[in-house]
Amino acid sequence: MALPELKHSTTEARLAALDLPTGGCLDVARRAALSRVQTMGLPDRRDEYWKYTRPDTLTAVEAPAAAVFESGEAAMFDGFDRLQIVFVDGVFDPDASDDLSLEGVSIERLIDLKDKDIHWSKDIYGVLEARGQIPVERPLAALNTAFATDGVVVHVTGTPSKPLNFVYRHGQENSDAILHHVIKVDSDAEATILENGPAASRFNHVIEIDIADRGTLHVVRSQGRDHERRAATHMFARLGQESVFKSFTLTVNGVLTRNEAVVEFLGDDAVAHVAGACVGDGDFHHDDTVFVTHDAVNCESRQVFKKVLRNGATGVFQGKILVKEGAQKTDGYQISQSLLLDDDSQFLAKPELEIYADDVACSHGSTSGAIDEEGLFYLRSRGVPEAEATNLMTLAFLAEAVQEIDSDEIAASINDRLYGWLARRG
Amino acid sequence: MLEIKNLHVKLEEEDKQILKGVNLTVEAGKVHAIMGPNGSGKSTLSYVLSGKDGYEVTEGSATLEGEELLELEPEERAALGVFLAFQYPVEIPGVGNMTFLRTAVNAQRKARGEEELSASDFLKVVREKAKTLKIDAEMLKRPVNVGFSGGEKKRNEILQMAMLAPKMCILDETDSGLDVDAMKLVADGVNALRDEGRGFLVITHYQRLLDHIKPDVVHIMSDGRIIKTGGPELALEVEHNGYADILAEVA
Numbered sequence: 001m002a003l004p005e006l007k008h009s010t011t012e013a014r015l016a017a018l019d020l021p022t023g024g025c026l027d028v029a030r031r032a033a034l035s036r037v038q039t040m041g042l043p044d045r046r047d048e049y050w051k052y053t054r055p056d057t058l059t060a061v062e063a064p065a066a067a068v069f070e071s072g073e074a075a076m077f078d079g080f081d082r083l084q085i086v087f088v089d090g091v092f093d094p095d096a097s098d099d100l101s102l103e104g105v106s107i108e109r110l111i112d113l114k115d116k117d118i119h120w121s122k123d124i125y126g127v128l129e130a131r132g133q134i135p136v137e138r139p140l141a142a143l144n145t146a147f148a149t150d151g152v153v154v155h156v157t158g159t160p161s162k163p164l165n166f167v168y169r170h171g172q173e174n175s176d177a178i179l180h181h182v183i184k185v186d187s188d189a190e191a192t193i194l195e196n197g198p199a200a201s202r203f204n205h206v207i208e209i210d211i212a213d214r215g216t217l218h219v220v221r222s223q224g225r226d227h228e229r230r231a232a233t234h235m236f237a238r239l240g241q242e243s244v245f246k247s248f249t250l251t252v253n254g255v256l257t258r259n260e261a262v263v264e265f266l267g268d269d270a271v272a273h274v275a276g277a278c279v280g281d282g283d284f285h286h287d288d289t290v291f292v293t294h295d296a297v298n299c300e301s302r303q304v305f306k307k308v309l310r311n312g313a314t315g316v317f318q319g320k321i322l323v324k325e326g327a328q329k330t331d332g333y334q335i336s337q338s339l340l341l342d343d344d345s346q347f348l349a350k351p352e353l354e355i356y357a358d359d360v361a362c363s364h365g366s367t368s369g370a371i372d373e374e375g376l377f378y379l380r381s382r383g384v385p386e387a388e389a390t391n392l393m394t395l396a397f398l399a400e401a402v403q404e405i406d407s408d409e410i411a412a413s414i415n416d417r418l419y420g421w422l423a424r425r426g
Numbered sequence: 427m428l429e430i431k432n433l434h435v436k437l438e439e440e441d442k443q444i445l446k447g448v449n450l451t452v453e454a455g456k457v458h459a460i461m462g463p464n465g466s467g468k469s470t471l472s473y474v475l476s477g478k479d480g481y482e483v484t485e486g487s488a489t490l491e492g493e494e495l496l497e498l499e500p501e502e503r504a505a506l507g508v509f510l511a512f513q514y515p516v517e518i519p520g521v522g523n524m525t526f527l528r529t530a531v532n533a534q535r536k537a538r539g540e541e542e543l544s545a546s547d548f549l550k551v552v553r554e555k556a557k558t559l560k561i562d563a564e565m566l567k568r569p570v571n572v573g574f575s576g577g578e579k580k581r582n583e584i585l586q587m588a589m590l591a592p593k594m595c596i597l598d599e600t601d602s603g604l605d606v607d608a609m610k611l612v613a614d615g616v617n618a619l620r621d622e623g624r625g626f627l628v629i630t631h632y633q634r635l636l637d638h639i640k641p642d643v644v645h646i647m648s649d650g651r652i653i654k655t656g657g658p659e660l661a662l663e664v665e666h667n668g669y670a671d672i673l674a675e676v677a
């Protein structure tokens with residue numbers, strides 16, 4: 001079926017401006033992804049899945065300019081014992097990065113796979129992304145698979161002693177980064193990945209995660225404070241038996257962020273938590289789009305998303321739990337809530353459940369509201385000034401999402417950032 | 427200490443007058459009790475004194491040691507020394523009781539130009555005071571009032587009062603919902619704070635609390651006014667005969 005004219009021309013223009021990397025074991029995957037993009041076309045505002053978020057600046061040929069923000073404060077996760085892998089405007093920076101050797105994990109640069117014909121990464125690269133195109137299309141992720149210029153391929157074989165920290169620095173006003181990572185977690189292996197920074201003016205980010213039986217992966221991201229930055233991120237996770245996957249994303253500022261998470265349970269008794277907290281002021285549009293598919297028995301999924309919005313900021317949540325036939329004893333939970341600090345801000349939510357098994361417990365809820373006046377008065381009557389009381393109540397609102405982070409140390413650093421953001425606005 | 431003159435208050439949202447000229451003076455070092463039928467305006471008086479939204483003062487004044495209260499924000503009143511133990515303490519999910527207490531204590535110290543308490547000093551004082559009120563460590567860790575029983579909430583109010591050491595303590599039905607032992611604990615907590623420089627306004631329906639916290643003066647409030655003032659014997663009279671005689675007497 002031919003694409004509608006506008007979609008076709010947008011897609012062709014974007015593709016014409018990009019070079020398809022060639023050479024090595026990922027060629028087949030890249031070409032297949034390109035043909036997926038051509039068939040699907042890039043998203044436009046008429047697409048149902050993009051009803052609440054305008055994709056035009058994400059699909060435009062040029063990345064809209066975004067000033068590089070200098071906070072003057074220590075980078076996120078500074079002071080943690082971690083292995084840093086630094087990208088500047090989407091290009092790996094070996095000098096700024098640590099030595100990539102660490103026991104229990106092997107790390108290779110995506111573009112170094114060129115010379116390696118046989119590599120396990122081709123069983124994952126573009127494969128999870130392609131699976132994630134059904135039943136809902138995610139053309140920006142396919143675009144990423146085809147054209148990603150950098151990224152890392154991580155094989156977790158044991159339990160590395162420290163987290164891997166992907167650091168995304170923003171260098172140029174007009175930078176456009178396409179990064180693609182592949183993470184393979186072996187049976188019984190366990191690792192933590194920390195991601196932070198804006199990455200570029202416009203960031204197209206895909207991470208494909210394959211967790212084998214009884215493997216565990218924690219991902220904690222912080223998306224960077226640059227006010228004009230834009231990001232479209234996709235996280236694809238495939239879970240084996242008794243495996244555990246937990247992700248948390250902090251978003252502070254940014255003019256446009258679309259974070260998609262696609263989780264698929266293939267083995268029984270596995271657990272996946274996908275959580276996020278965002279705080280936005282003014283020209284801020286933040287979209288969490290999550291799709292969890294239960295295709296195994298006795299798995300638990302949790303989606304916990306909290307948004308604090310003020311001065312006309314917009315929050316979007318589209319979350320779905322699909323329980324396939326036979327996925328009995330599924331425990332699916334989904335909550336999305338926004339705290340609107342004024343009347344100009346808005347929250348648009350589309351929570352969905354689709355269930356084809358009879359012995360399941362699924363619940364979802366979505367709320368939008370203002371600060372509780374009774375609580376605010378109670379705090380103030382004890383001498384807490386209004387601004388500080390509002391901040392306490394706001395942090396309390398976000399707490400359920402932040403609590404999804406297992407590590408107290410990481411959760412505390414996330415809370416510090418949130419508190420800093422609130423305090424700056426007094 | 428606290429001087430309320432001809433206080434008239436109506437609801438902001440509707441045209442309903444609730445306080446219709448309250449006159450009341452609480453001297454430093456004294457305990458005043460207010461009794462009165464349901465709906466007579468006792469809680470409203472306590473809210474207006476502590477600065478809750480939703481009420482409009484149409485006439486009159488309220489001062490604490492000469493400072494006009496009614497123009498101030500709730501936190502400014504608290505820093506001056508006003509404290510209200512709520513009839514219905516508010517639950518605040520997500521805010522730890524300990525964080526709440528420390529933030530409040532330090533905010534008041536800061537507002538008065540005093541140094542903030544260190545975390546360890548604070549902890550020491552809280553633990554000690556919590557112990558006398560039989561509030562265990564687990565309760566201190568929980569979010570403010572969330573999952574607390576009625577009696578636990580009231581004890582938590584007294585703990586806050588003890589930590590903040592206010593000048594003017596207003597207690598709104600702190601005895602309701604308490605069992606006999608908890609009532610004794612709360613009364614002991616209040617009595618421990620009785621001091622030359624501190625005033626108390628105790629709102630209650632029952633003589634029982636006043637057996638433990640001996641009032642100097644008892645007021646009867648009805649339909650937005652103080653209609654009778656007397657000594658402790660007035661509370662006993664209410665206990666035995668209800669309000670009918672008093673209401674008839676002033677009518």
Ligand SMILES: Nc1ncnc2c1ncn2[C@@H]1O[C@H](COP(=O)(O)OP(=O)(O)OP(=O)(O)O)[C@@H](O)[C@H]1O
Nearest residue numbers: 437444462463464465466467468469470471480513
């Ligand atoms: N926010 C409000 N909206 C509507 N009515 C109100 C409001 N606040 C107070 N009132 C009314 O004002 C009157 C006085 O209420 P208040 O709570 O002060 O009484 P009270 O003396 O404390 O009673 P109780 O002994 O039952 O606690 C009541 O008729 C009550 O319904």
Ligand SMILES: [Mg+2]
Nearest residue numbers: 468469470513
């Ligand atoms: Mg009352």
